[in-house]
Amino acid sequence: MNEQALSIRDAIVNRRSIKNFNGQPVDLENITSILENAIWAPTHGLRNPWRFIVAANKQYAKVLDVLKEYGVPKWKELSDEDLEKQMKKFSAAGAVVFVIVQEDARQKERLEDFAAASALVQNAMLLAWDQGIGTCWKTPPFLDNPKFREELGVKPGERIMSMLQFGYFDEIPKPRTRTPLEEIVTYYGMEDEETSVEVEQ
Numbered sequence: 001m002n003e004q005a006l007s008i009r010d011a012i013v014n015r016r017s018i019k020n021f022n023g024q025p026v027d028l029e030n031i032t033s034i035l036e037n038a039i040w041a042p043t044h045g046l047r048n049p050w051r052f053i054v055a056a057n058k059q060y061a062k063v064l065d066v067l068k069e070y071g072v073p074k075w076k077e078l079s080d081e082d083l084e085k086q087m088k089k090f091s092a093a094g095a096v097v098f099v100i101v102q103e104d105a106r107q108k109e110r111l112e113d114f115a116a117a118s119a120l121v122q123n124a125m126l127l128a129w130d131q132g133i134g135t136c137w138k139t140p141p142f143l144d145n146p147k148f149r150e151e152l153g154v155k156p157g158e159r160i161m162s163m164l165q166f167g168y169f170d171e172i173p174k175p176r177t178r179t180p181l182e183e184i185v186t187y188y189g190m191e192d193e194e195t196s197v198e199v200e201q
């Protein structure tokens with residue numbers, strides 16, 4: 001594993017979701033170290049409302065069979081070639097982490113726990129990026145399929161909030177633009193002419 005290379009700003013701004021992985025496996029060791037650090041996300045009441053289901057190395061091949069079953073509609077009817085094509089979105093990644101969040105019965109706590117888990121996912125994506133490993137946070141509908149949940153051992157009261165793919169890549173995608181800050185910010189109590197602040201990058 002490499003030493004930290006990127007500034008926090010650099011990692012946040014230049015991280016891209018990778019949707020075309022190159023098929024190179026990601027070692028379990030890398031995933032473990034990323035998760036060990038990512039769990040320092042803030043969590044209200046120290047509820048630590050998360051757990052993970054990790055598939056890397058040989059287990060990644062096994063989980064691909066489950067993803068085929070639930071993530072490729074009517075896969076049995078496809079030609080080998082078409083099936084391989086459809087499976088690329090899973091098979092080209094090098095490992096996967098299913099991030100499981102507890103679903104607290106109380107609405108405020110449930111939202112807080114989801115927010116905390118989201119912070120954790122972002123941590124993991126940035127830590128991976130710093131190691132030259134790409135990620136994509138995916139939420140395909142089958143994550144909520146009872147049979148898929150059962151296959152993974154997800155219990156009642158838990159939700160899979162992210163299928164976080166990890167993998168290596170050959171190209172960094174172009175940035176997807178964000179709504180500029182000036183369009184979404186209101187500086188409370190300030191007159192218009194006071195708000196044209198130049199931000200140094």
Ligand SMILES: Cc1cc2nc3c(=O)[nH]c(=O)nc-3n(C[C@H](O)[C@H](O)[C@H](O)COP(=O)(O)O)c2cc1C
Pocket residue numbers: 015016017018019136137138139140175176
């Ligand atoms: C909650 C959440 C769910 C997402 N689900 C998917 C998904 O199912 N499939 C996908 O291709 N990308 C998914 N993404 C990734 C977004 O498409 C991506 O972050 C966005 O296009 C911006 O690209 P960037 O991350 O490279 O800046 C998801 C992102 C978030 C935050």
